[in-house]
Amino acid sequence: MSNSSPADAAATAKPLFVLGDHVQRQARLEGTWLNIFDVTVAAGGGTPLHSHASPEVFRILEGTLTVQRMTDAGIVETEAQAGDIISIPGNVPHGYRNSSPEAVVFAAVIDKDMATYFEVADIGSESETKAEAEHFVDAAEAHGIHILAA
Numbered sequence: 001m002s003n004s005s006p007a008d009a010a011a012t013a014k015p016l017f018v019l020g021d022h023v024q025r026q027a028r029l030e031g032t033w034l035n036i037f038d039v040t041v042a043a044g045g046g047t048p049l050h051s052h053a054s055p056e057v058f059r060i061l062e063g064t065l066t067v068q069r070m071t072d073a074g075i076v077e078t079e080a081q082a083g084d085i086i087s088i089p090g091n092v093p094h095g096y097r098n099s100s101p102e103a104v105v106f107a108a109v110i111d112k113d114m115a116t117y118f119e120v121a122d123i124g125s126e127s128e129t130k131a132e133a134e135h136f137v138d139a140a141e142a143h144g145i146h147i148l149a150a
Contacts, residue, residue: 016118020045023118026107033111037118041065041104046097049075049148054114058086058096063104069094080106093148 016023022040029035038061049068058067060080067078067086070093080086088094098104110118 021047025115028115035110035112035115037108037110037115039106039108041096041098041106043098043101043103047095049093049095051091051093051148052114053090054111055090056088056114057109058088059107059109060084060086061105061107063098063102064100065096065104065106066099067094067096 014024020042022042024038025035026038027034027036046066049070051070058065058080060082062082064082065080067080067088068075069078069088070076078086108114
């Protein structure tokens with residue numbers, strides 16, 4: 001994908017499905033690490049506590065997302081609402097869930113390693129079988145992502 005406007009990126013980006021989330025690249029700045037993906041988390045969905053070397057920044061676009069982060073004091077939960085920005089440093093265990101009855105949408109600013117992981121972990125559809133869940137775990141391990149809780 002070349003340097004392009006976000007609209008061009010959205011029009012040509014393949015939708016991905018990773019652990020039940022709909023993930024779609026909105027922009028990639030060639031020659032840099034910068035990637036922006038929109039992530040839609042269905043009601044009741046989320047990602048288990050995990051860690052990886054790549055930092056992430058989430059900007060909540062729609063809804064309320066519960067974000068968990070491990071600190072020296074234990075797991076801290078933050079209720080992030082539309083407009084909120086959550087920064088997650090590399091190697092900090094974190095996860096998120098959508099406890100609401102509506103989908104949550106957030107923009108994720110990620111590096112090229114995480115973007116590559118999304119592409120490899122894609123299962124191609126919203127439904128997830130046991131084999132596809134195993135694919136997710138294998139892809140995570142291959143990309144240095146450590147699943148800490150299910």
